[in-house]
Amino acid sequence: MGISQYIKEIGRGKDGARALTRAQAADLMGQVLDGAVSDLELGGFCLAMRIKGETPEEMAGFLDATHARLRRVPGNGRPIVVLPSYNGARKLPLLTPLLALLLARRGAAVLVHGTATEDRRVTAEAVFAALGVAPGAPAQAIAPGGCAFVPTEALLPGLKRLLDVRRSVGLRNPGHSLVKLMNPVDGPALIVGSHTHPEYAVSMAATFALTGAHALLLRGTEGEPVADARRQPRIEALRDGQRIERIAAQDGPLAQLPELPAIEPAATAAYTRAVLDGQAPLPAPIARQADCILAEIHADEHTTA
Numbered sequence: 001m002g003i004s005q006y007i008k009e010i011g012r013g014k015d016g017a018r019a020l021t022r023a024q025a026a027d028l029m030g031q032v033l034d035g036a037v038s039d040l041e042l043g044g045f046c047l048a049m050r051i052k053g054e055t056p057e058e059m060a061g062f063l064d065a066t067h068a069r070l071r072r073v074p075g076n077g078r079p080i081v082v083l084p085s086y087n088g089a090r091k092l093p094l095l096t097p098l099l100a101l102l103l104a105r106r107g108a109a110v111l112v113h114g115t116a117t118e119d120r121r122v123t124a125e126a127v128f129a130a131l132g133v134a135p136g137a138p139a140q141a142i143a144p145g146g147c148a149f150v151p152t153e154a155l156l157p158g159l160k161r162l163l164d165v166r167r168s169v170g171l172r173n174p175g176h177s178l179v180k181l182m183n184p185v186d187g188p189a190l191i192v193g194s195h196t197h198p199e200y201a202v203s204m205a206a207t208f209a210l211t212g213a214h215a216l217l218l219r220g221t222e223g224e225p226v227a228d229a230r231r232q233p234r235i236e237a238l239r240d241g242q243r244i245e246r247i248a249a250q251d252g253p254l255a256q257l258p259e260l261p262a263i264e265p266a267a268t269a270a271y272t273r274a275v276l277d278g279q280a281p282l283p284a285p286i287a288r289q290a291d292c293i294l295a296e297i298h299a300d301e302h303t304t305a
Helices: 004-010 022-033 039-052 056-069 096-105 124-130 157-169 174-181 198-211 265-276 284-304
Strands: 080-085 110-114 147-151 189-195 215-219 235-239 242-247
Touching: 004 022, 004 039, 022 039, 022 056, 022 157, 039 157, 056 174, 056 198, 080 096, 096 110, 096 124, 096 147, 096 265, 096 284, 110 124, 124 147, 124 265, 157 174, 174 189, 174 198, 189 198, 189 284, 198 215, 198 235, 198 242, 215 284, 235 284, 242 284
Parallel strands: 080 110, 080 189, 110 147, 189 215
Antiparallel strands: 215 235, 235 242
């Protein structure tokens, strides 16, 4: 059928555009993910949504379509920590793999998923490769104490295609929000969502609440789901539709800065090994974030026991 009827609704400009219902948004995104739309329609959809902005109901519909098509990672009966890694490193080293491996070392099952969305940024896949961690497949379960990196295209090829539109038009689209909100696990999960701008914190929290997800939300390092090693960000929990502050943001001037590596994958991997082996100090904000994540999943285990 195509999605032209939806583009007419969302493409009337910032003031004239109309929001879609959750069901309409699910139908639209389903056609996009199935590859049933032309490149012209796909570009029109992405640009229209960029101008209009997504409502929580639309994002919930987009998630409905995504979850119905994902090749999910098998659950293990316990909450799996999900770290979406899509922003990569531009100025600061990418420490998402450090957080993931630290959590796994402390007994959590951790899933990192992602893909490159800009060519000039260092990706989690590149850092994991430098650490000797090969990409996994969605069919492989993650045991407690295990960490896996699964590329987006292995979870859902149509979602990778949507993300790749950015390379053509140079702008983010709903896919970039979807990947930070979705649950790619066939079972309970704690999603660690991150944002770069305050308005996305509001919209992400509203979507998490609408869909009943259990998540943590923070302003991550360059948009990655890891706390800034230099300054403690605010971390909120989303549980049963409520936003609860878990860690307050650090105020005031910094007394000292941690020694961080260059952003290249090899340097970041060497630093990650040094921290995990106790040869370099673990930045305090990341230590607090790890404690917060473990407390959340332990609370879930206690609730379901």
